[in-house]
Amino acid sequence: MRYSAFKIFTQGLTGNKGWKPVWREPDPKPEYDIVIIGGGGHGLSTAYYLAKEYGLTNVAVLEKGWLGSGNIGRNTTIIRSNYMLPGNEPFYEFSMKLWENLEQDFNYNAMISQRSILNLVHSDAQRDAFIRRGNAMFLAGADAEYADEAQLRRELPFLDFDNARFPIKGGLYQRRGGTVRHDAVAWGYARGADSRGVDIIQNCEVTGIDIENGVCRGVQTSRGPIRAKKVAMCVAGSSGRVAAMAGMRLPIESHVLQAFVSEGLKPVLPGVITFGAGHFYVSQSDKGGLVFGGDIDGYNTYAQRGNLPVVEDVAEGGMAIMPMIGRARLLRSWGGIMDMSMDGSPFIDKTHIGGLYFNGGWCYGGFKATPASGYCYAHLLARDTPHPVATEMRLDRFKRGHIIDEKGQGNQPNLH
Amino acid sequence: MIINHPHLGPRDAAEFIYLGDASLIDRPDWQDENATEKFYEYGYLRNNPAGEHQELWYHEQGDRSWLVVTRNTLTHEITKVEMARDVARARGRSK
Numbered sequence: 001m002r003y004s005a006f007k008i009f010t011q012g013l014t015g016n017k018g019w020k021p022v023w024r025e026p027d028p029k030p031e032y033d034i035v036i037i038g039g040g041g042h043g044l045s046t047a048y049y050l051a052k053e054y055g056l057t058n059v060a061v062l063e064k065g066w067l068g069s070g071n072i073g074r075n076t077t078i079i080r081s082n083y084m085l086p087g088n089e090p091f092y093e094f095s096m097k098l099w100e101n102l103e104q105d106f107n108y109n110a111m112i113s114q115r116s117i118l119n120l121v122h123s124d125a126q127r128d129a130f131i132r133r134g135n136a137m138f139l140a141g142a143d144a145e146y147a148d149e150a151q152l153r154r155e156l157p158f159l160d161f162d163n164a165r166f167p168i169k170g171g172l173y174q175r176r177g178g179t180v181r182h183d184a185v186a187w188g189y190a191r192g193a194d195s196r197g198v199d200i201i202q203n204c205e206v207t208g209i210d211i212e213n214g215v216c217r218g219v220q221t222s223r224g225p226i227r228a229k230k231v232a233m234c235v236a237g238s239s240g241r242v243a244a245m246a247g248m249r250l251p252i253e254s255h256v257l258q259a260f261v262s263e264g265l266k267p268v269l270p271g272v273i274t275f276g277a278g279h280f281y282v283s284q285s286d287k288g289g290l291v292f293g294g295d296i297d298g299y300n301t302y303a304q305r306g307n308l309p310v311v312e313d314v315a316e317g318g319m320a321i322m323p324m325i326g327r328a329r330l331l332r333s334w335g336g337i338m339d340m341s342m343d344g345s346p347f348i349d350k351t352h353i354g355g356l357y358f359n360g361g362w363c364y365g366g367f368k369a370t371p372a373s374g375y376c377y378a379h380l381l382a383r384d385t386p387h388p389v390a391t392e393m394r395l396d397r398f399k400r401g402h403i404i405d406e407k408g409q410g411n412q413p414n415l416h
Numbered sequence: 417m418i419i420n421h422p423h424l425g426p427r428d429a430a431e432f433i434y435l436g437d438a439s440l441i442d443r444p445d446w447q448d449e450n451a452t453e454k455f456y457e458y459g460y461l462r463n464n465p466a467g468e469h470q471e472l473w474y475h476e477q478g479d480r481s482w483l484v485v486t487r488n489t490l491t492h493e494i495t496k497v498e499m500a501r502d503v504a505r506a507r508g509r510s511k
Contacts, residue, residue, distance in 0.1 A: 240464030249461040253436065254489070299434045301489045302466040307417055309430040342460050398460040411459050414434060 022187060023067075023194035028201050028226050032060045034381055035219055035228035037206050037242060038235040039063025041072035041182075042359060042366065044189035044200070045374025046234060046381070048106065051196035053375070054382035059198045060228075062221060064205040068186030071236050074304075074336040075367040076259050076291050078272050078283065080117045080177035081142045084133040087392030087404040088345060089140040094389045095372030096142065096176060102371060108188030110181050111286065116271035117177030118147070120159075120321060121170045126276055130172040137174070145173040158268070158324050166277040166320055177272060179283050179291075185370060209245045215354035216246070232357045232381055237302070237337025239360035246353055250360070251342040251398055253413040255296045256335045257364045258306040260314065262328040264288030273321065280317025282325070290328055292318060296338060296364060298414040306335045338364045344416030345404035348376050348386065349395045357381060358395060363416055419485060420497050424478060431477035437462055438470035438484045441504050466490055472500060 011018055034050065036043045039061045050056045063069070079099050081092035103110050121127045127146075134144030148170045153161060161168045194200055201223070208220035209231065218227035235242050243250050269284040282292035294314035297306045311333065318325040341347065341361030346369065348359050359377045362369060376387035386393070392404055398411070409415040417429035444454035466489055473483045482500035487493065 238466075240462070241466050244463075244465075249457070249463060251460040251462070253462050253464050254466075299429075299487075300436070300464065300469055300471060301492065303490055303492055307429070307492075309428075399456050413436070 022191045023200055026199045026201065028060060028062075028204060028221070028223055029199065030225075031218075031227040032199070033058040033228070034230045034232060035059075035226055036061045036232045036234055037219065038070070038233070039067045039190075039200060039202065040070040040234070040236060041068065041186055041189070041370040042236070042362075042373045042377070043234040044068070044186055044193060045370050046232065046359070046377040047193040047198045047200070047374075048189045049375045049378035050381060051193055051198050054378055056382055057197035059193075060226065061193070061198060061200045062204045062206055062219070062226075063200070063202045066202050067190055067200060068183060071336045071338075071366060072182055072186045072370070074259065074334055075182055076281065076283070076293050077179045077182045077285075077367065078117065078177070078281065079112075079180055079368040080174055080272075081140075081368070082117065082119065082133065082137055082144065082172070082174045082177065083406060084136040085404050085406055088406065089136060089142065091372055091376070091389040091393070092369065093137075093140045093142045094375070095369050098371035098375060099180065100176070102185075102188070106188040106192040108184060108191060110184040110188055112178070112180050113286075114176050114178040115283075116173055116175045117274070118156075118271060119172045119274050120168050120276045121172065122166045122168060122277045124169070127170060134172050143174060143176050145175060147171050147173055155270070156273070158322055159273075160321055160323055163320060168321070171276075179272065179285070182367060189374070206242065206245070209242075209356070211246060211353055211356075216356040228355075230355050230357065230381055232359065232377065234359045234377065236339050236360060236362055236366060239339045239358075241302075243358070246351070246356060248351060248353075251395070252339050252361050253300050254302055255298065255338050255340045255414060256301045256303065256306045257293065257296045257338050258310055258314070258333055258335045259291070259293040260311075260333045261285070261331050262290040262325075263331050265290065265328060268324070275317050275321050278313075278317040278320065280314060280321065282318065282322070289331060290325065296340070296414060302337055304335045304337060338362070340413035340416060342398060342411040342413060343403040343405040344407060344409065346373070346393055347395050348373065348380060348390045348393045350380070350384070351395065417492055417494065419473060419483065419494060421475065421478070421483065422497060422499055423481070424475075427475070427478060429473075431475060432473040432483075433476045435472040435474060438472050438500075438503065439463070440472060441484075441500065441507065441509065468495070
């Protein structure tokens, strides 16, 4: 499916009856070189980069539900590369650079808007920590900018600078951060992969992983067995369930993260703003709704809904930095399942089973990583060596003691 | 969620702190031959089941007891609440 101004014009005159599906709906073939389990953002971008950058097109993406029905369809759409540790920051900066060229690359409008992200600072110690993180970002080629209180008072006069408990002292900007139309990312990657010959198979649930003598030979699905030279798990919140089919236990717990949208308002927020003393982040969508969220609920769950204490906590965080949010009515809220890892950082690695690969542990930060995750996973699948920016994201890092713990919380997934 | 505390009756889950899988009761023996491997598995690997899950909750805003709660991770339904002390004793710990 190709788009042009001429096509929009002629379709407009003919009742929009000539649009065709953006991707095919093929039946599964009995065998592929690579089978990707999970047709979400990361699975589709993996297929796209496998086909485009590594020339591998005998690939199938298996999706249990409909395409993009997982976390790519239910996140708060923020992109950023403001991490600190050397195992993370080059990877996320690589992802940011891919975002910056993504629309041209897959020729699809993903409404990528680099409207900036601002992490607010509430104490002297936090200012030191954030400036240190800004310097770490420079080392990886990212941008960072410290804004003092006077500058923020000019730019964002609605913030509660004189809050008695959490006064706002400044903030760390990443001007290249921003938001993306999340569904369009899935659709753009799907179209790009499909047009290069990748089979995207929806409503095809993987029910078993075939392992013979320590080597993975394929998968059992609700639409019959499919043999594959390589099988790539890429199922985020369901990682534990799929890995269990291969007899694996993972350093991951599944938790629920809630997100919220207010009624549509006139433009009030120029970019993404995050609270530094609690957990709260907010941006404004192009339709005008305030999109915001906070902490995960904190207990193991596979139910895509949360509970009220966290709703209250998120609302309190919002009121603490911008009291005007109290005048907006909540339109809707939802929950998604997060694959919370033991150090808050992800995995892109081989498993101990031959031909079986794992991508997961994205916690609540998988959306921004979508392009780099797919690119690095494709690199691993094609070359059997990690991409240079993903060499630390190994499954055995806890055993070796090389954890990537941005917050220094230890092996407690609900604290990351 | 409401947790039916064995001594205090139904309490709001917000009064509790969640730790994780109740297998954390089964701390490995540090003198074991494979202690390093066992502590790695104990500290980092989880079953993470979809369905019935036994987990540790700490009643911080109440009597500060540790509970083992059996809860369904697909529905949030709680089917059993025990004192962690009793569970640990039944497993031969905490002599």
